[in-house]
Amino acid sequence: MYPERVVSGMRPTGSMHLGHYHGALKNWVRMQSSQPCLFFVADWHALTTHYDDPAIIEKSVWEMLIDWLAAGIDPSQATLFIQSKVPEHAELHLLLSMATPLGWLERVPTYKDQIDNLTSKDLATYGFLGYPLLQAADVLIYRASQVPVGEDQVPHIEMMREIARRFNHLYGKEKGFEEKAMEAVKKLGSKRAKLYLELRTEYQQEGKDAALDQARAMLDDAQNISMIDRERLFGYLEGSRKLILVEPQAKLTAASRLPGLDGRKMSKSYGNSIALREDKASVTRKVRTMPTDPARVRRTDPGTPEKCPVWQLHQVYSDPATKEWVVKGCTSAGIGCLDCKQPVIDAIVREQEPMHERAQQYLDDPTLVRAIVADGCDTARKLAQETMRDVREAMGLAYS
Structure with missing residues (x-):
């Protein structure tokens, strides 16, 4: 009924790291050439946890957009826009909230998880409770057929489907x-x-x-x-109803989990990340000072690759021959830890080179990014307005 369409967004968190690239952006780059894609900066979502310090959001928005473009998102293939510049998101969120049971929001797994983990913030707010509904509005307003997500986000997509189904059931009855x-x-x-x-x-x-x-x-x-x-x-x-909102499907993406410099998940909050556009000297220093197998106290001590965080990076960045060289050299003490780290350094720097090149034009002329986003917002808003026209009509709000 409606064209195949992919929608996805990210909260503006400032400069992105290589974990974001391997976990999501590589998939975005792959998808943009095969189907219509809309990628948005979820700045309203950032307010759900940073409502007391909104000053950081604006700078983070533009930094993240440059990182997307650096990673290979092509504005001639994908639509890039900012959530708050398409106010129809908020209108649909409001209208959906009128008929969404409170229990649906309270049972979202990430709701309780974040309440438990982000104890330094007061998250007992309507905005935080309702963020999965705003997330649903972000997708449903474009009648998206697919949403690329990891497995942890599948419950969110299922709730979007339930919300669309309930809306169609309540309001899809057309006279005659x-x-x-x-x-x-x-x-x-x-x-x-x-x-x-x-x-x-x-x-x-x-x-x-x-x-x-x-x-x-x-x-x-x-x-x-x-x-x-x-x-x-x-x-x-x-049945006997119009389908006003489309039930999106979760598109499970093959996300490569890139470990941080200490072996844990890469995260700025852990201080173990490498920025997407980090300079070569900093990358070299960070990798060279990474912890290694604690059993290798001296150069002559043999090690076990599986116990070393550097080995986890080799899993992502090294070819079979290099990994074989690492295993043989580490277990026999034939190579030192700095020797082992050098191919990883070289691979990361090689991966980042085109990112630095793509980003430079936008750093030299920030108006280019703003022009891309302005065009994207216009495109997104036209699609959103089409949906809202049908939603208002279905809900009896299309007064002349």
Whole structure:
């Protein structure tokens, strides 16, 4: 019914590190060339935990956008925008909140986790409780078909699907819908109309998902029906309602977990990260001073790669021949720890070189970033306004 579309966003946290690149940005770069993608800076989400210190958000927004462009996000392929510049996100969030059960928000796993872990902040706020609903509005407003996430975010996507389903159930009832749907069936032509009704019966009476998929494919190929008739026919397949909001699917991404300099997850808060655009001298110093296998007190002591944080970086950055060299040299004390670290240093610097080059033009002329974002906000807002027109009409708010 609606075009395939990918939506994803990140909270502005300032300069990004290589963990962000391997965990998310590489996947974004890969996806942008194969399907329409919208990537947004979730600055309102940053306020859920930084409401008492918003001054850091603006600087972080622009730093993060330059990092995205440095990583290879291409504004000619993907739409880049800032959440707060598309106020329809807030309007949909408000309208969805009217019918979203409180218990749905309280059961989101990350809600209790962050309450327990971020004890230094007072998170007993409506904004923090409602952030998964704002997250749902961010996606549903673009009728996204896919949201790239890690496994820990799947419950959020499932809640988005439930919210869309509930909205369609409550507000998708169109006056005279069945009569209008049957008129649309006739426009398919006698052969397709007969097949459509047979497949609808198979799905609704026998629960055959294959029948639903076949009918959807047929509607996608139908050229002689309007968008509103197509929408009615999609809704009629599953019941007797219009589908106003699309249920997004979680697109599980093959996220490489890049360890930090101490072997833990890479994080600025742990002080174990390498920035996406860190200079060569700093990268060299950080890797050369990384802790290694504690058993290797002297150069002549053999070690165990699996007990060394540097080995974890070799898993990401080194080819099989280099890893074989590391294992052989470490376990026999044939190489020292500085020898072992050098291929990692070289690989990180090599990975970062094109990032520095891509970023430089935006550092030299910051208006380029602002122009990209202005265009992206215009594109995103047009899509958001189309959805909100349908949402307001469905909720009886389209007053003339």
